[in-house]
Amino acid sequence: DTEVTQTPKHLVMGMTNKKSLKCEQHMGHRAMYWYKQKAKKPPELMFVYSYEKLSINESVPSRFSPECPNSSLLNLHLHALQPEDSALYLCASSLRASSGNTIYFGEGSWLTVV
Amino acid sequence: AQKVTQAQTEISVVEKEDVTLDCVYETRDTTYYLFWYKQPPSGELVFLIRRNSFDEQNEISGRYSWNFQKSTSSFNFTITASQVVDSAVYFCALSEAGYGGSQGNLIFGKGTKLSVKP
Numbered sequence: 001d002t003e004v005t006q007t008p009k010h011l012v013m014g015m016t017n018k019k020s021l022k023c024e025q026h027m028g029h030r031a032m033y034w035y036k037q038k039a040k041k042p043p044e045l046m047f048v049y050s051y052e053k054l055s056i057n058e059s060v061p062s063r064f065s066p067e068c069p070n071s072s073l074l075n076l077h078l079h080a081l082q083p084e085d086s087a088l089y090l091c092a093s094s095l096r097a098s099s100g101n102t103i104y105f106g107e108g109s110w111l112t113v114v
Numbered sequence: 115a116q117k118v119t120q121a122q123t124e125i126s127v128v129e130k131e132d133v134t135l136d137c138v139y140e141t142r143d144t145t146y147y148l149f150w151y152k153q154p155p156s157g158e159l160v161f162l163i164r165r166n167s168f169d170e171q172n173e174i175s176g177r178y179s180w181n182f183q184k185s186t187s188s189f190n191f192t193i194t195a196s197q198v199v200d201s202a203v204y205f206c207a208l209s210e211a212g213y214g215g216s217q218g219n220l221i222f223g224k225g226t227k228l229s230v231k232p
Binding site (some may be wrong): 033040041042043045056088090092099100103104105106107108110 | 210220
Protein backbone atom coordinates (compact mmCIF):
# COMPACT_ATOMS: atom_id res chain seq x y z
CA ASP A 1 0.00 0.00 0.00
CA THR A 2 1.19 3.48 -0.84
CA GLU A 3 2.30 5.75 1.97
CA VAL A 4 1.36 8.81 -0.03
CA THR A 5 -2.39 9.32 0.22
CA GLN A 6 -4.40 11.55 -2.08
CA THR A 7 -7.96 12.80 -1.85
CA PRO A 8 -10.31 12.83 -3.59
CA LYS A 9 -9.77 9.83 -5.81
CA HIS A 10 -12.13 11.25 -8.44
CA LEU A 11 -13.26 14.83 -8.99
CA VAL A 12 -15.60 16.33 -11.55
CA MET A 13 -15.70 20.11 -11.66
CA GLY A 14 -17.12 22.83 -13.82
CA MET A 15 -14.95 25.48 -15.40
CA THR A 16 -16.07 28.11 -12.89
CA ASN A 17 -15.60 25.95 -9.79
CA LYS A 18 -12.90 26.16 -7.16
CA LYS A 19 -11.70 22.86 -5.77
CA SER A 20 -8.61 21.43 -4.11
CA LEU A 21 -6.63 18.22 -4.31
CA LYS A 22 -5.00 17.04 -1.11
CA CYS A 23 -1.96 14.91 -0.46
CA GLU A 24 -0.42 13.58 2.73
CA GLN A 25 2.68 11.57 3.58
CA HIS A 26 4.08 10.42 6.92
CA MET A 27 7.43 9.07 5.81
CA GLY A 28 9.38 12.09 7.06
CA HIS A 29 10.10 13.17 3.50
CA ARG A 30 11.05 16.81 2.98
CA ALA A 31 10.31 16.99 -0.74
CA MET A 32 6.86 16.81 -2.24
CA TYR A 33 5.75 16.97 -5.85
CA TRP A 34 2.76 17.39 -8.12
CA TYR A 35 2.75 15.62 -11.47
CA LYS A 36 0.14 15.70 -14.21
CA GLN A 37 -0.50 12.70 -16.42
CA LYS A 38 -2.63 12.74 -19.55
CA ALA A 39 -4.03 9.52 -20.99
CA LYS A 40 -1.41 7.26 -22.57
CA LYS A 41 1.41 9.66 -21.67
CA PRO A 42 4.10 9.62 -18.99
CA PRO A 43 3.76 11.88 -15.94
CA GLU A 44 4.93 15.48 -16.29
CA LEU A 45 6.37 17.45 -13.40
CA MET A 46 4.36 20.49 -12.29
CA PHE A 47 5.75 21.63 -8.93
CA VAL A 48 8.42 20.70 -6.41
CA TYR A 49 8.40 21.69 -2.76
CA SER A 50 11.57 21.34 -0.74
CA TYR A 51 11.36 21.92 3.01
CA GLU A 52 7.90 23.47 2.53
CA LYS A 53 9.20 26.01 0.03
CA LEU A 54 8.32 26.01 -3.66
CA SER A 55 11.53 25.26 -5.48
CA ILE A 56 10.32 24.38 -8.98
CA ASN A 57 7.34 25.58 -10.97
CA GLU A 58 7.44 24.07 -14.45
CA SER A 59 5.68 27.01 -16.11
CA VAL A 60 2.30 25.85 -14.85
CA PRO A 61 -0.67 28.18 -15.52
CA SER A 62 -1.80 30.22 -12.54
CA ARG A 63 -5.16 28.44 -12.45
CA PHE A 64 -3.17 25.76 -10.60
CA SER A 65 -2.00 26.99 -7.22
CA PRO A 66 0.07 24.73 -4.96
CA GLU A 67 0.32 25.04 -1.22
CA CYS A 68 2.44 23.21 1.33
CA PRO A 69 1.02 23.92 4.82
CA ASN A 70 3.58 21.68 6.55
CA SER A 71 6.11 18.97 5.78
CA SER A 72 3.43 16.27 5.56
CA LEU A 73 0.75 18.02 3.52
CA LEU A 74 0.55 19.27 -0.03
CA ASN A 75 -2.48 20.83 -1.68
CA LEU A 76 -3.26 21.80 -5.24
CA HIS A 77 -5.90 24.51 -5.54
CA LEU A 78 -7.83 24.53 -8.79
CA HIS A 79 -9.74 27.47 -10.23
CA ALA A 80 -11.18 28.28 -13.62
CA LEU A 81 -9.84 25.12 -15.21
CA GLN A 82 -10.28 24.16 -18.83
CA PRO A 83 -11.48 20.81 -20.21
CA GLU A 84 -7.93 20.11 -21.42
CA ASP A 85 -6.83 20.12 -17.77
CA SER A 86 -8.67 16.83 -17.29
CA ALA A 87 -5.99 14.35 -16.29
CA LEU A 88 -4.61 12.17 -13.50
CA TYR A 89 -2.87 14.31 -10.89
CA LEU A 90 -0.19 12.48 -8.98
CA CYS A 91 1.31 13.60 -5.71
CA ALA A 92 4.71 12.24 -4.75
CA SER A 93 7.37 12.59 -2.10
CA SER A 94 11.04 11.81 -1.55
CA LEU A 95 13.44 12.12 1.32
CA ARG A 96 15.15 15.11 -0.29
CA ALA A 97 14.60 17.07 -3.49
CA SER A 98 17.72 15.95 -5.28
CA SER A 99 18.42 13.35 -7.88
CA GLY A 100 19.05 9.87 -6.60
CA ASN A 101 16.29 10.08 -4.03
CA THR A 102 13.55 7.63 -4.87
CA ILE A 103 10.25 9.35 -5.55
CA TYR A 104 7.18 7.60 -4.16
CA PHE A 105 3.84 8.31 -5.75
CA GLY A 106 0.30 8.30 -4.46
CA GLU A 107 -2.69 6.69 -6.13
CA GLY A 108 -3.58 9.87 -7.96
CA SER A 109 -6.67 12.03 -8.30
CA TRP A 110 -8.63 11.63 -11.51
CA LEU A 111 -9.85 15.08 -12.51
CA THR A 112 -12.53 15.75 -15.10
CA VAL A 113 -13.32 19.33 -16.07
CA VAL A 114 -16.72 19.80 -17.72
CA ALA B 115 20.46 15.71 -24.00
CA GLN B 116 18.77 13.28 -21.67
CA LYS B 117 16.26 10.83 -23.05
CA VAL B 118 14.63 7.53 -22.19
CA THR B 119 13.35 5.27 -24.95
CA GLN B 120 10.98 2.39 -24.44
CA ALA B 121 10.61 1.06 -27.95
CA GLN B 122 7.91 -1.46 -27.07
CA THR B 123 4.56 0.30 -26.92
CA GLU B 124 2.49 -2.76 -26.09
CA ILE B 125 3.32 -6.36 -25.29
CA SER B 126 0.85 -9.17 -24.92
CA VAL B 127 1.80 -12.52 -23.41
CA VAL B 128 0.05 -15.57 -22.04
CA GLU B 129 0.32 -16.30 -18.34
CA LYS B 130 3.50 -18.12 -17.27
CA GLU B 131 5.50 -16.73 -20.20
CA ASP B 132 8.66 -14.75 -19.47
CA VAL B 133 8.67 -11.18 -20.75
CA THR B 134 11.42 -8.56 -21.03
CA LEU B 135 10.73 -4.84 -21.17
CA ASP B 136 13.41 -2.79 -22.89
CA CYS B 137 14.73 0.59 -21.81
CA VAL B 138 17.51 2.59 -23.47
CA TYR B 139 18.66 5.89 -22.03
CA GLU B 140 20.82 8.82 -23.09
CA THR B 141 22.69 11.08 -20.72
CA ARG B 142 25.91 13.08 -20.62
CA ASP B 143 26.21 12.81 -16.86
CA THR B 144 28.59 10.29 -15.37
CA THR B 145 26.39 10.00 -12.30
CA TYR B 146 22.75 9.18 -12.84
CA TYR B 147 19.97 7.01 -11.51
CA LEU B 148 17.57 4.71 -13.27
CA PHE B 149 14.15 3.60 -12.09
CA TRP B 150 11.34 1.29 -13.06
CA TYR B 151 7.76 2.06 -12.07
CA LYS B 152 4.60 0.04 -12.58
CA GLN B 153 1.23 1.71 -13.18
CA PRO B 154 -1.82 -0.55 -13.00
CA PRO B 155 -5.18 0.71 -14.31
CA SER B 156 -5.97 2.16 -10.86
CA GLY B 157 -3.42 4.89 -11.57
CA GLU B 158 -0.88 4.61 -8.80
CA LEU B 159 2.75 4.65 -9.90
CA VAL B 160 4.45 1.88 -7.95
CA PHE B 161 8.22 2.08 -7.48
CA LEU B 162 9.93 -1.18 -8.42
CA ILE B 163 13.67 -0.61 -8.49
CA ARG B 164 16.39 2.00 -8.58
CA ARG B 165 19.90 1.59 -9.98
CA ASN B 166 22.84 3.97 -9.57
CA SER B 167 25.17 4.50 -12.54
CA PHE B 168 28.13 3.40 -10.45
CA ASP B 169 26.50 0.13 -9.43
CA GLU B 170 26.23 -2.30 -12.32
CA GLN B 171 25.26 -5.26 -10.21
CA ASN B 172 22.16 -6.86 -11.61
CA GLU B 173 19.40 -7.95 -9.32
CA ILE B 174 16.78 -10.61 -8.99
CA SER B 175 13.80 -10.14 -6.73
CA GLY B 176 11.33 -12.98 -6.84
CA ARG B 177 9.93 -13.13 -10.37
CA TYR B 178 11.52 -9.80 -11.30
CA SER B 179 15.05 -9.27 -12.57
CA TRP B 180 16.89 -6.27 -13.95
CA ASN B 181 19.79 -6.09 -16.39
CA PHE B 182 21.78 -2.83 -16.32
CA GLN B 183 24.33 -2.59 -19.14
CA LYS B 184 26.26 0.68 -19.12
CA SER B 185 28.07 -0.20 -22.32
CA THR B 186 24.80 -0.25 -24.26
CA SER B 187 22.96 2.32 -22.09
CA SER B 188 20.24 -0.19 -21.36
CA PHE B 189 18.26 -1.03 -18.25
CA ASN B 190 15.96 -3.92 -19.11
CA PHE B 191 13.37 -5.52 -16.87
CA THR B 192 12.29 -9.15 -16.99
CA ILE B 193 9.26 -10.80 -15.44
CA THR B 194 9.57 -14.56 -15.13
CA ALA B 195 6.43 -16.69 -15.21
CA SER B 196 4.15 -13.70 -15.79
CA GLN B 197 0.80 -13.46 -14.05
CA VAL B 198 -2.41 -11.61 -14.88
CA VAL B 199 -1.72 -9.21 -12.00
CA ASP B 200 1.42 -8.08 -13.82
CA SER B 201 -0.77 -6.38 -16.41
CA ALA B 202 0.08 -2.68 -16.21
CA VAL B 203 2.02 0.10 -17.90
CA TYR B 204 5.69 0.00 -17.00
CA PHE B 205 7.76 3.19 -17.05
CA CYS B 206 11.51 3.44 -17.13
CA ALA B 207 12.86 6.75 -15.78
CA LEU B 208 16.17 8.58 -15.55
CA SER B 209 17.36 11.11 -12.99
CA GLU B 210 20.62 12.94 -13.57
CA ALA B 211 22.90 14.29 -10.86
CA GLY B 212 23.33 17.39 -12.97
CA TYR B 213 24.27 20.74 -11.50
CA GLY B 214 22.97 20.83 -7.94
CA GLY B 215 20.60 17.98 -8.49
CA SER B 216 17.61 17.49 -10.71
CA GLN B 217 15.06 18.11 -7.99
CA GLY B 218 12.36 15.77 -9.07
CA ASN B 219 13.07 15.91 -12.74
CA LEU B 220 12.44 12.28 -13.50
CA ILE B 221 12.74 11.79 -17.26
CA PHE B 222 10.23 9.13 -18.14
CA GLY B 223 10.05 6.89 -21.17
CA LYS B 224 6.70 6.68 -22.90
CA GLY B 225 5.85 3.45 -21.12
CA THR B 226 5.21 -0.12 -22.21
CA LYS B 227 1.74 -1.54 -21.75
CA LEU B 228 1.95 -5.18 -20.71
CA SER B 229 -1.11 -7.39 -21.01
CA VAL B 230 -0.92 -10.84 -19.49
CA LYS B 231 -3.75 -13.09 -20.62
CA PRO B 232 -4.90 -16.14 -18.68
